[in-house]
Amino acid sequence: MKMNRLIILFLVCVICFGCQKTSPADNSETLPRYEEEDDDPSSEQKVYSVEEFRNTELGDRYVWVKGIIVGACSKSIKYAEWMDPFTYDNAILLADSLGDCTPEKVIAIQLRTKAMKAEFGLATTPDNYGRTVAFYGTKQKYLGVLGMKKNVVGGQWLDE
Numbered sequence: 022m023k024m025n026r027l028i029i030l031f032l033v034c035v036i037c038f039g040c041q042k043t044s045p046a047d048n049s050e051t052l053p054r055y056e057e058e059d060d061d062p063s064s065e066q067k068v069y070s071v072e073e074f075r076n077t078e079l080g081d082r083y084v085w086v087k088g089i090i091v092g093a094c095s096k097s098i099k100y101a102e103w104m105d106p107f108t109y110d111n112a113i114l115l116a117d118s119l120g121d122c123t124p125e126k127v128i129a130i131q132l133r134t135k136a137m138k139a140e141f142g143l144a145t146t147p148d149n150y151g152r153t154v155a156f157y158g159t160k161q162k163y164l165g166v167l168g169m170k171k172n173v174v175g176g177q178w179l180d181e
Contacts, residue, residue: 068155071117071128075167079160083172087155087179088115091122093143098124098165102143105150110142112164119151129168130156130176141176153179 069077071088092114093107094100101114103122114127121127132138139145141154156176158169 107143110138
C-alpha cells in the first residue's frame, strides 16, 4: 500500500514539475533580433505596426510590434493618460502616429518588471512620450484593448 502511494506521489511530481511551458523569457538567447527590413509575413521576424498587430490573427506566436509611445495607463483604458503629467508606469500605450490617441487606435504594453518600468514608463521618464519602440511578446487583451500582457519579453528603442 505504501509503495502505491509513493508511486502516485512520484507521478504527480513528475507531471507538475516536468511539464513547464517555456517561453522566450525563459532563455534570453531565444529572443530573436529585431530586424526592420524583414517584411515577409510568414517570417518569425516580421515586425508589425500597431494597426497590423491589431488586425492580424497571431494566435500564441511571439512577434515584434513597433509604435510610438502616446500614453500611459493602469486598471482600464478609461484611465488612459494622453499627456504629461503621467502618473502610471504599469503600462504604456503605443500607436502608429502621435495623433492616434484613442482606444481604437492604440495597443497597451504591460511593463512587467521594475527594469521595464524604469526604462519605458512615462511616470518615471516623461521624455519617453513620442519615442519609437518595439516590443516582443504575444498578443492578448489588456486594459480593455489589444496589446501584450503576461508574455512581454522585452523592448528595444528604435529612435537611438
